Amino acid sequence: MSSTITLYGYWRSSASWRVRIGLEYKKLPYEYVPVHLNRGGGEQRQAAHRLRNPMQQVPVLELVEKDRTVRLIQSMAILEYLEERWPAPPLLPVDSAARAASRALAELVNSGIQPLQNLTVLEQLKRAGADEKDWARHFIGRGLEALEMLAAQTAGRFLVGDEVSIADVCLVPQLYNARRFDVDLDAYSTLRRVEENCSKLDAFARAHANRQPDAQHGS
């Protein structure tokens, strides 16, 4: 069944970036519609986007098909959907324990790091009088330290073995964010090696934040 795919995203939203990698990796053509997270108080808070996602977040993926339109939110749910509908090339290993490891490393980033350093949370911290950069550095560092220890047990060329998986899809945008917050990545040699291997792949290159039409270089 053919689908017309639209991705509502933001260039350096790491959750949007994950979905871009997934779409590119599976060679699924899509239209990219930027939702600017800072402009005009945040376009994600405006009525048009709230209808797409009441959580007022990106990404949102819309698939228009002959018999129905499917609207998807939450990057991990979107990646699982892509994997089930377009299984090749895969973003999960075959072996059940390796699949669980891949999902666990992805979730360590998705639920263990990213939510603690996203825009809304940092804005709220500022209002509460806390130092939001210290906060982000603390939680990114804590998460990456654990990720490095786990990856040292599971990684080959990529985070779990020698094939790309959803764990790598989550890693790459998170390391970009870590650098934005001046987190020292020296100790994370496995993560940096895997990132380097990912960066050589076309799908990761095309999905990169800086390559998107809404990228604001130097911001």
Added chain:
Amino acid sequence: MSSTITLYGYWRSSASWRVRIGLEYKKLPYEYVPVHLNRGGGEQRQAAHRLRNPMQQVPVLELVEKDRTVRLIQSMAILEYLEERWPAPPLLPVDSAARAASRALAELVNSGIQPLQNLTVLEQLKRAGADEKDWARHFIGRGLEALEMLAAQTAGRFLVGDEVSIADVCLVPQLYNARRFDVDLDAYSTLRRVEENCSKLDAFARAHANRQPDAQHGS
């Protein structure tokens, strides 16, 4: 293949609670080993548990089998593993869009609410001089409001249609947490109705925080 299953958890850790529901729903016998998150500076930070999970969190699920031992972390990855290995009774719908909806609602809780109100984050907020109860109420309220809007579109007897799914598994412990932080749940009639339907099922009753051997009533 038969497995000896051990769950390292904590009675009111909502991520541990989710895994208990999953195990009970699929009628998988398991040994429950409490990891006390407050005692002695937090047992999750001690060496024995750091070896199980360098992220220093619960749950950890260990499956000992004839030919190998599998150790799993991250509640969503664990639930997906259980679903793939023991598909009946299912915790995901059959239809691809409904599966994505179920995972999205689960992730809204798992990455959109729970990480912002867990113990480590509230401790860090206190250190940063912010009011951690206000913070928790803000983010729980914001998440539940979005969840209610989405659930109003997808719910039948449960959050997605008329069968239990991982979305319900995540909802129930989150509502318990919401009450701990005095979040007003009056506006969330769909969520409360689904919670009531879940509470009538044996699996949810047996997995409840207050029924666990490490529960501290009145704390």
